[in-house]
Amino acid sequence: MKIEAAEPAVGRRGAGAWLATRLTNVAPLVTLLFLIAIFSAMAPSFSTVDNLWNVLRQVAITGIIATGLTFVILTAEIDLSVASVANATGIAVAFFTLQEAYVTIANVPLPGFLAIVLAILVCLALGAVTAVGVTLIGIPSFIMTLAMLQIAAGICALLVRGQIAYAVPPAVKWLGAGTIGPFPAIVVVAALFLLVGHLVLTYTRFGRYVYMVGGNREAAEYSGVNVKLVIAAVLVISAFCSGMAGMLGVAYFGSAQQNQFDDYLLDAIAAVVVGGTSLFGGRGGIPNTILGLFVLGVLNNGLDHIDIDSFLKILIRGLILLLALIINVYAQKLREARA
Amino acid sequence: MAWIHGLVGENGAGKSTLMKIIAGVHAEYEGEMRLDGRPVRFRSARDALAAGIGMVHQELSIVPSLSVAENVFLGVQPVGPGGIVAWRRMAREAREHLVSLGIDVDPRTETGRLPVGLQQLVELGRVLFSGARIIILDEPTSALSAPEVERLFGVLRRLKAQGTTFVFISHFLDDVLAITDRVTVFRNNRKVAQSATAVVDKRWLIEHMIGRGHEGLEEALTGEIALPPPRAGEPVLAASGLTLPGAFRAIDLELRPGEVLGLYGFMGSGQMELARALVGKLRPRAGELRVAGRRVVLRNTAAAKRAGIALVPDSRRAMLFAHEPVYKNISISILERISRLFLRPREERRIAQRHVDGLRIRPFSVEPELRKLSGGNQQKVALARWLTHLPRVLVLAEPTRGMDVGAKDDVVQIVAGLKDQGIGVVVASAEPETVLAMADRILVLRKGEITREFKGEPVSKDRLLAAA
Structure with a gap:
């Protein structure tokens, strides 16, 4: 075989090539800067340090959920039960905490530490059930997690029976509503989740398997990767992240009640996808999710700072999300064309 | 006209x-x-x-x-x-x-x-x-x-x-x-x-x-080949009565270390399904499989890998991570050998570069996304996956399909090298040339059943076709 036909190494690091490979990250960044510019121009109250903390606080819970969801979507699966699992876990931790006398929920007060452990077990158990349904039984994750959404919502309903609980263990209260130094604790926790998620996805063997399973499930299988185990693991991770978000969310909101997390399902999916992670798996990651969170957070927060019909805002929000997705698709195409 | x-x-x-x-x-x-x-x-x-x-x-x-x-x-x-x-x-x-x-x-x-x-x-x-x-x-x-x-x-x-x-x-x-x-x-x-x-x-x-x-290969394509005398010794892989309805029936086979076993049959004769069953991708309904004398039940491909059996599949789609760089495509099967919790990308690149050089994969770089390589080079990458830590048994499904003469010759050399290292190789193919160029012993399948075994005798394309 001849060797004179060697092509120039493709791995060279030109600025253009670098940009091309990063286009999926650049597109949501452009969207984000565009939104910041617009809102700053329209509302002086938007671009302030205080408001930055508001944005961060507002996306923290979504961020914790989206961390787990990023793992799931990278394997080309989906988890529709995240908000429900968060709700059930948040209610569970309140259920195991001594409530004030006027709360008429038949609860089981336990020491705070135990309540937290039990609540974590609840979300892990729900995640495990999902994992078994998807991997061993073979139910598509879209359907299985839809069932889990209902199951977890049912658990919530049974535990609170239409009531509202308020008390959570002190540790949860601190992490959800307190501060660490000058920072809101929940923002720090969300940052930690995202950081650990990023490290796991980028630097560990498991993280590589997540990408490879999403990139080509069959090829991963033929390479000896235990694909079902990886998928089971990401579903449990997602449930765990949701559960933690649920617990801290109860503290953040100051109450535990049914359906209080419902908006977070679409927000979390939107954050992951707007950030540029592919629903077909294998491409994207936590940096994308972080960008998506900011796009979403800035959008939600910014719209509150400008003076327009509040009913119109919902429509505007939808249109801007659509625009962001369109930009992503074109960036993707541009990237393919460069290659 | x-x-x-x-x-x-x-x-x-x-x-x-x-x-x-x-x-x-x-x-x-x-x-x-x-x-x-x-x-x-x-x-x-x-x-x-x-x-x-x-x-x-x-x-x-x-x-x-x-x-x-x-x-x-x-x-x-x-x-x-x-x-x-x-x-x-x-x-x-x-x-x-x-x-x-x-x-x-x-x-x-x-x-x-x-x-x-x-x-x-x-x-x-x-x-x-x-x-x-x-x-x-x-x-x-x-x-x-x-x-x-x-x-x-x-x-x-x-x-x-x-x-x-x-x-x-x-x-x-x-x-x-x-x-x-x-x-x-x-x-x-x-x-x-x-x-x-x-x-x-x-x-x-x-x-x-x-x-x-190109004397040697041409001979393999056209002439008659004398199969070597069968090897003695304990089989590294032995199957008996393997049956998967609709695919193959009552398959008995033995493979010894350093032997290349050809599974030949027309498309759809069951050799590809058999190859998949040997690595736990398909689960036979009946029969048993032994690796080095020990009975194994392969629940999935990961179990097969632990038992020392690997497959390079026949379709490119089933073997490639198109959007990942070459080195990740090569290292995927050895990650648990070269890393514990954390990855070692430098080691991955080093090993991958060795294979890119050794197998003459073009371009000579481990960085480009795999989809930028030509088909034959992609197939070599899939093969390279198993050459760092050799399995006991390597099953190759259509290893040279769509390859040019030079690349085919390279694959023949690689298989010869595996043989020398005592690896048992199974080559499943619907191309008589492929089986003839590589195999020491040939099983011919027709409609899921073994109809003929060629061993220690002269064999040619005509005779293979006649048996299938």
Whole structure:
């Protein structure tokens, strides 16, 4: 075989090539800067340090959920039960905490530490059930997690029976509503989740398997990767992240009640996808999710700072999300064309 | 006058790219193209088809879940009043059309259920039906059994007589010699030779393709091969009574260290399913498997890997992470060997670079995304995956399909090297040349059952075909 036909190494690091490979990250960044510019121009109250903390606080819970969801979507699966699992876990931790006398929920007060452990077990158990349904039984994750959404919502309903609980263990209260130094604790926790998620996805063997399973499930299988185990693991991770978000969310909101997390399902999916992670798996990651969170957070927060019909805002929000997705698709195409 | 023009060359010689330009798939090029003396420039495949140039790609583009009639009429379904599909008319016309090509299939059949050869003819039928008078066929025979090739050739000859011109791209030089009127050889993106087919032979083609004589391989392709005497010793892999209904029945086989066992049969004879069952991708309903004397039950491919059995699958789609760099494609199977919790990318690159150099994978870099490599090089990457920490048994499904002569020779050398290291190799293929070039012992399958074993005796393509 001849060797004179060697092509120039493709791995060279030109600025253009670098940009091309990063286009999926650049597109949501452009969207984000565009939104910041617009809102700053329209509302002086938007671009302030205080408001930055508001944005961060507002996306923290979504961020914790989206961390787990990023793992799931990278394997080309989906988890529709995240908000429900968060709700059930948040209610569970309140259920195991001594409530004030006027709360008429038949609860089981336990020491705070135990309540937290039990609540974590609840979300892990729900995640495990999902994992078994998807991997061993073979139910598509879209359907299985839809069932889990209902199951977890049912658990919530049974535990609170239409009531509202308020008390959570002190540790949860601190992490959800307190501060660490000058920072809101929940923002720090969300940052930690995202950081650990990023490290796991980028630097560990498991993280590589997540990408490879999403990139080509069959090829991963033929390479000896235990694909079902990886998928089971990401579903449990997602449930765990949701559960933690649920617990801290109860503290953040100051109450535990049914359906209080419902908006977070679409927000979390939107954050992951707007950030540029592919629903077909294998491409994207936590940096994308972080960008998506900011796009979403800035959008939600910014719209509150400008003076327009509040009913119109919902429509505007939808249109801007659509625009962001369109930009992503074109960036993707541009990237393919460069290659 | 219409003719069939052969186009041969090694992988990456530029054949497919040129044809894609002609068929309008690639719109960016320099130079001029003339059709019937008039300059033309196609912006899309649709443009080219409107001008009468169609292409049947190597990867079939029929829709397997649709009926034969729907595929023939894909995109041009006849409709009745109110835009309702005229099913009966469509079925009738599709049937007439296919019968005129000499293909008699029920147009209502789900296309994916047909043998690959017929699927290919259905696609050919569609391209013809859309008015093409110049048709480019990219590797049309690579997935076909000998009788299917004959049928395809019959159709091509008839269409040629009726005035359709073909470009026939193939690595199967026998096929090129059998069907084409003229032949062009490409090497390194250039036309290096052209001749009337009648006055050239396979040696001439091979010499021009790779630029030098090629004794050993040619012998393997054409002549008789003496299989070595069977090895003695404990088998590293032993199967007895393996059965998977609809795929294979009562398979007994033994494989000794340093032996290459060929599993040969026409497409769909069960050898590919058997290969998958040996790595736990399919689970046999009955029978048992022993690795080095110990009984194993393979629940999944990960279990097979632990037991020391690995497979390089036959379809590129099943082996490649197209959007990942070469080194990640190579290291995926050894990550648990070279890393614990955290990855060691530098080590991954080092190992991958060793294989890229050793297997002469082009380009000589571990960084490009795999999809940028040519097909043959992609297949080498898939093979490289298992060469760092060798399994006890390596199963190769169609290891040289779609490869050029040089790359095939490389694979033969790799397999010989594995043998020397005491690895048991199983080569499952529907190409007699592949099995003959590599195997020490050959099992022939027909309709899921072993019909003949060749060992320690002379064997040739004819005898293999006769047994299948």
